[in-house]
Amino acid sequence: MQKDYIHIILADDDEDDRMFFTDAFEELKIGTKVKTFNDGVYLMDYLNAEDCNLPHVLFLDLNMPRKSGLECLNEIKANSKFNDIAIAIYSTSASEEDIEKTFVQGANIYIKKPSSFKTLKKVLSEVVTTNWQYHTNGLNKDNFLLRL
Amino acid sequence: MPYRVYQKPWFVKTVFYACSFVILLVGGITYRNISDLSQASDLVTHTYKINVELEQIFSYLKDAETGQRGSIITNDAQYLEPYYSGRENINNSFVELRELTKDNPKQIENLKELNKLIDVRMACFQKSYSFYAATDMNNPKFKENFLAGKNAMEAVRNKIKEMILLENKSLEAQQVELHKNLKVTPIFLYFVLLMALLLMYGAYAKIASNLKRLKKSNMQLEMFKESTNLSEIVSNHGNWIWNVEEDTYIYSDNLYRLLGEEPHAFLPSLEKFMEFVHPKDVKKLNKAVEKMMASENLPFTYFRVVHKSGKVRHLKAFAKKVVNSEGKTQLIGTTTDVTEEIKSFKLLEQRNHELERNNKELQAFNYVASHDLQEPLRKIQTFLSRLEDKESENVSETSLKYIDRIKTAATRMRLLIDDLLQFSRTNKADKAFEKSDLNLLLEDAKQDLAEVISKEKAVIKANELPNIKVIPFQFQQLFINLIGNSIKYKSETRTPEINIAYSKIRAVDEPKIKKKKGSYHKFTFTDNGIGFDNTYAKKIFILFNRLHNKDEYSGTGIGLSICKKIVENHKGFIFAEGQPGIGATFTVYIPLK
Known part of the structure; x- marks a missing residue:
């Protein structure tokens, strides 16, 4: 399997977080191409476009204006075209309710935004290098929330 | 007497009938006895009268004889007076005797014989007198006739004696018969009266005990009524009865009070009651009452009443159908003032509402704490870590120290937020x-x-x-x-x-x-x-x-x-x-x- 780069998308309304995200991947140097969107509407517009280059991993912030991460997750899971996208929830909070909901909706992993840049890099590299095709098989609620 | 029989409700009735029967019996027997006694005395009088009449007849005969003899001796016609009247008197006595002895055939027979004998005697007188008129006293025929007269007299005496004897005998026989009857009756009467007395005593005891029981239960009823009155006042409810057949109502005292009136301030009726009902509830209550009339049952019904003073009270009514001991249908109902309950219920509802709102606010706070507060803090920490990693060579020693202080403060803030969050989550019951x-x-x-x-x-x-x-x-x-x-x-x-x-x-x-x-x-x-x-x-x-x-x-x-x-x-x-x-x-x- 030829792998030029890993295509990654982040939808997050927070400018700082988008910056941390792209900075982290720049420093990681694992052949990734990162695209960011300011909210769910922009994201879905991009994904639904005919000639869209679908990402390998999609990072979704939950709390966004106009269209929330949860709404995006619903739409993506309802469309078989997006079956191969691994979805990582990328949120500030890790409330039981949010974890439960996103797990049921079919997200692959839940990441609580770390409070140190080092940890962020570690988390992102872990998520991106996981082979989600295989990982999905062993998916359960206990390892849904990524702990590092 | 077994206690159970004594207690039976038919006991007094039976005793009453038994006593009546006994008294009737005693009356009957007494009547018979008294009539027996008067009959006996009648018999005695009867016999006495016959005897007197017979003696009388004989005495008249003797008078006639004496008169005749007197006139013969003195040859004076004035002595003949008793002889002439004698015959007439004897005839009168005979009429009397015939009347008296008409139910005794033997005596009638005797009387006939007596009559003949007297006729014989009278014939002798007549004959003697004819001799005397010719003053032929030594005539042997006169003597013979005189003797025959004496014999006839003897026969009359004997006949009268016989008749008196017969009369006495029959009197005696009848009296013995009557006495025999009279002898048993006093004991019998005494016994029957004693029985009646006993029964009456039993009945009296029963009635007395019934009365006592009645009094006692009456007293209990009175007490129960009083306690019901009190409980009605304490629990703010009133009772009522609707006599279905007569369409009349009975209200308890407190029901009037629930309507803001003095007890028995008006004659209870449906129309009167409706006057108190809140205008907005009249329709609802009317419907419930219609249903009540039809089904003879009233499920829990809520409505308001307005007192004369303008006070509005909330009432709750409930009724059940019963058939009383006289077989009449009654609806027994109770109406309770639930104003306070409704007030406190509303207060509770309001409090609940406030609590719910508070809870929602708390949840909102939770979210703010967990999300919005953490976000800037996380960023501060991330930027600090970036400063340390990337810029540590470019800043002074003092700045690094300050950065370290900021880091410590931020860590502590995170700890606080996490702990607070946990504390509020522990709330959830x-x-x-x-x-x-x-x-x-x-x-x-x-x-x-x-x-x-x-x-x-x-x-x-x-x-x-x-x-x-x-x-x-x-x-x-x-x-x-x-x-x-x-x-x-x-x-x-x-x-x-x-x-x-x-x-x-x-x-x-x-x-x-x-x-x-x-x-x-x-x-x-x-x-x-x-x-x-x-x-x-x-x-x-x-x-x-x-x-x-x-x-x-x-x-x-x-x-x-x-x-x-x-x-x-x-x-x-x-x-x-x-x-x-x-x-x-x-x-x-x-x-x-």
């Missing part, structure tokens, strides 16, 4: 209780604390813990907080050692438990840390209460408050005991049930 193996929960808690335990080389010893119904994640948190607390406040000189002991105890044996009922699971957590002054034993469970400066120890003052809350969620108690420099003991009691 709807967490499910599950039968849990506390040994496993303790293991999980140790796992959570693995890093700090290994760092401090802490030793944790525990008894075998039970399998009880708890909220698992909360109980695990309790273990984490208590063990974490012990390690945090460890002694400088000793490696931390925590002993967890478990036993089942009865409340009466534990002086710390105020409620002396039931049994408890008792857990004690003993450490060898720095301990504390016992004056703070209660204070340490209060939110944000800290015994130490935060420079020395990193506590937020929330951890033990969470412990207290968890234990209270399990309806238990937690106590702390400390000895400065030696250690602290935390005791947790969880009720068995």
Whole structure:
């Protein structure tokens, strides 16, 4: 399997977080191409476009204006075209309710935004290098929330 | 007399009929006796009259004889007077006698014979007198005739004697018969009267006892009525009866009061009652009453009434159909003033509403704390870490020191936010209780604390813990907080050692438990840390209460408050005991049930 780069998308309304995200991947140097969107509407517009280059991993912030991460997750899971996208929830909070909901909706992993840049890099590299095709098989609620 | 018969309701009636019968019987017998007696006296009179008449006849004959003799001797016609009147008198007596003896054939026969004999005697007189008129006294025929007269006289005497004897005999025989009857009756009468008296006594006793019972039950009824009246006043309700057939109503005193009226202020009727009903409820109540009339039943019905004073009260009515002892249908109802209940219910509803709103606000706060507060803090921390990594060579020594201070402050803020969040989450009471193996929960808690335990080389010893119904994640948190607390406040000189002991105890044996009922699971957590002054034993469970400066120890003052809350969620108690420099003991009691 030829792998030029890993295509990654982040939808997050927070400018700082988008910056941390792209900075982290720049420093990681694992052949990734990162695209960011300011909210769910922009994201879905991009994904639904005919000639869209679908990402390998999609990072979704939950709390966004106009269209929330949860709404995006619903739409993506309802469309078989997006079956191969691994979805990582990328949120500030890790409330039981949010974890439960996103797990049921079919997200692959839940990441609580770390409070140190080092940890962020570690988390992102872990998520991106996981082979989600295989990982999905062993998916359960206990390892849904990524702990590092 | 068996008591049961005596108590039967038909007893008095039977006794009454029996007594009436006895009295009638006694009356009948007495009447017969009296008529017997008068008959006897009649008989005596009858016999006496006959005898007198017979004697009379004989006396007349003698008078006639004497007169005749006188006239013969003196040859004077004036002596003949009794002889002439004698015959007439005798005839009169005969008429009398015939009347008296008409029911006695033997005496009639005798009377006829007597008549003939008298005729014979009279014929002799006649003959003698014819001799005398010729003054032929020595005529042998006169003598013969005189003798015949004497013989006839003798025969008459004998006949009269015989008749008197016969009359006396028959009187005697009839009297014996009557006396025989009269002899038994007094004893019989006495006996029957005695019986009647006994029965009457029984009936009297029964009536008296019935009366007593009636009086007693009447008194109880009176008392019951009074207590019903009182209870109506106390519980704010009134009773009413609707006589279905007559369409009349009876109201209890308090029902009038519920309408704001004096008892019996008006004649109860449906129309009158409706006048009190709140205009907005008239339609509703009318419908209920229509239903009540049709089905003879009234389910719980709520409506308002307006007093004359303008006061509005809420009433609740309920009725049930009964058939009384006279077979008449009645609807027995009760109406209660529920104004206060409705008021307090509304207040409760309002409070509930407020509480719900407060809860919602708290949830909103939770979200703010968990999300919005964390976000800027996280960014501060991330930027700090970036500064440290990337720019450490470009900033001065002092700046690095400041950066370090900022980092410490940010870490502390994160700790506070996390703990606060946990504290507010512990609030939730709807967490499910599950039968849990506390040994496993303790293991999980140790796992959570693995890093700090290994760092401090802490030793944790525990008894075998039970399998009880708890909220698992909360109980695990309790273990984490208590063990974490012990390690945090460890002694400088000793490696931390925590002993967890478990036993089942009865409340009466534990002086710390105020409620002396039931049994408890008792857990004690003993450490060898720095301990504390016992004056703070209660204070340490209060939110944000800290015994130490935060420079020395990193506590937020929330951890033990969470412990207290968890234990209270399990309806238990937690106590702390400390000895400065030696250690602290935390005791947790969880009720068995």
